Amino acid sequence: MxxxxxxxxxxxxxxxxxxxxxxxxxxxxxxxxxxxxxNKWRKLKYNLLNAADRKNEGVITFGGPFSNHLIATAKAASEANLGSIGIVRGEELNAESNETLKACHSLGMKLVFISRSSYREKEEPIFLKQLHNDFPNYFLIPEGGRNYYxxxxxxxxxxxxxxxxxxxxxxxxxxxxxxxxxxxxxxxxxxxxxxxxxxxxxxxxxxxxxxxxxxxxxxxxxxxxxxxxxxxxxxxxxxxxxxxxxxxxxxxxxxxxxxxxxxxxxxxxxxxxxxxxxxxxxxxxxxxxxxxxxxxxxxxxxxxxxxxxxx
Missing domain, CATH: 3.40.50.1100 (Rossmann fold)
Structure with a gap:
């Protein structure tokens, strides 16, 4: 902690x-x-504790190309011995596109780049179901840690x-x-x-x-x-x-x-x-x-x- x-x-x-x-x-x-x-740690703290309690393999979350939340999640998950996956807005990007994405990648986060139109659907049931199918043992943290925890x-x-x-x-x-x-x-x-x-x-x-x-x-x-x-x-x-x-x-x-x-x-x-x-x-x-x-x-x-x- x-x-x-x-x-x-x-x-x-x-x-x-x-x-x-x-x-x-x-x-x-x-x-x-x-x-x-x-506020990145404040929003991650209880999400990560829940992921650990549930014996999840890691956490999956969302962010734009300059997201402080993504990089904080990457490091916090690594220190908690959890994997991390970042769904990034912008299919034209890659792990070398800017300093934030480079840091996420270096901290072990798997970066998945999707189109802006797909990103807008990230809270839709069909999108979330597919995400769960692709990564079944990952705890979902909404963009920016925006949840009860x-x-x-x-x-x-x-x-x-x-x-x-x-x-x-x-x-x-x-x-x-x-x-x-x-x-x-x-x-x-x-x-x-x-x-x-x-x-x-x-x-x-x-x-x-x-x-x-x-x-x-x-x-x-x-x-x-x-x-x-x-x-x-x-x-x-x-x-x-x-x-x-x-x-x-x-x-x-x-x-x-x-x-x-x-x-x-x-x-x-x-x-x-x-x-x-x-x-x-x-x-x-x-x-x-x-x-x-x-x-x-x-x-x-x-x-x-x-x-x-x-x-």
Whole structure:
């Protein structure tokens, strides 16, 4: 089992113009492990325990070509003496297409590349039945660890803090971490999930995950009252990294010495800083940023990101 004690609370003071710095806490889940970092381990923990309890040969999961979830699953499964299979979106790709896929392959994950149209059917009964026939003794973990076990694991993030925040900010892909934080956070806390993807589906996804755990629509609504989903800070969509975003990653690192990745965490930090500048976050408010890891995803832009220049 991975030890999460390295996930400290770091105090950050971000200079904002000529006024007082923006002071907030960062939950450093990125320090848990170089690869199985951030929310990736939280979502995998109970899935892997279930696979081991069931005596499965390994786990099978899904992801795009830059998926932090895929690489974390590959390493976590290897350390748990379980096999791993990754179903990857994009039939034109191979194990050498980018740094993430190379790492997955080197960690022993069998990569299966399928078309985007087939990938969209990954939750359909016919697709899942065929997958089970092809790999009968593998435990299925949904994309991004998006299931009951993933949500329960993410609740543990907030239990490692004082849990007295006015605002929590984090990046969102599947909504699993956001759902877990909503379940675990104080009733006075607003949970801000910043979508890394284009579209307005994330609130619905979190709603479904909460219902999966609570099984009561009215009870779910009481949690959703504290949820804020930001759908306009995706910078063009998933893995779209314009020059403006790379500049923000470098400027933030220069000001704080904190590393962000351009696919997920930089977008969430950009939104949080914007909310402070615009008065949504008051100077007196206590704020927590969840650093969900994923820094290996930055390697595809290593020529443009300052903290990667000397690697």
């Amino acid at each position: 991975i030890n999460t004690s390295k996930s400290i609370i770091e105090k950050v003071r971000l200079p904002i113009g000529k006024g007082e710095p923006f002071s907030f806490d960062v939950k450093r889940d990125d320090l848990i492990d170089p690869v199985i970092s951030g 993933g949500v329960i694991g993410c609740q543990e993030i907030i239990s490692e803090t004082d849990n007295d925040y006015d605002h929590i900010y984090l990046a969102g892909g599947t909504g699993t971490t956001g759902a877990g934080l909503l379940l675990g956070a104080s009733k006075n806390t607003r949970v801000n999930v910043v979508s890394a993807l284009k579209g307005s589906f994330l609130e619905k996804e979190i709603n479904q995950l909460l219902y999966l755990v609570l099984n009561d629509h009215e009870f779910v609504e009481t949690y959703l009252d504290r949820l804020v989903v930001h759908n306009d800070s995706h910078f063009g969509g998933y893995a779209k990294v314009p020059t403006e975003l790379l500049s923000y990653v470098n400027e933030f690192f220069k000001a704080t010495d904190l590393k962000l990745d351009p696919i997920y965490t930089a977008k969430a930090m950009f939104q949080m800083e914007s909310d402070y500048r615009n008065g949504v976050i008051q100077h007196k408010d206590k704020v927590l940023f969840i650093h969900t890891g994923g820094l290996q995803g930055a390697l595809s832009w290593k020529e443009s990101i300052t903290y990667l220049q000397n690697l």
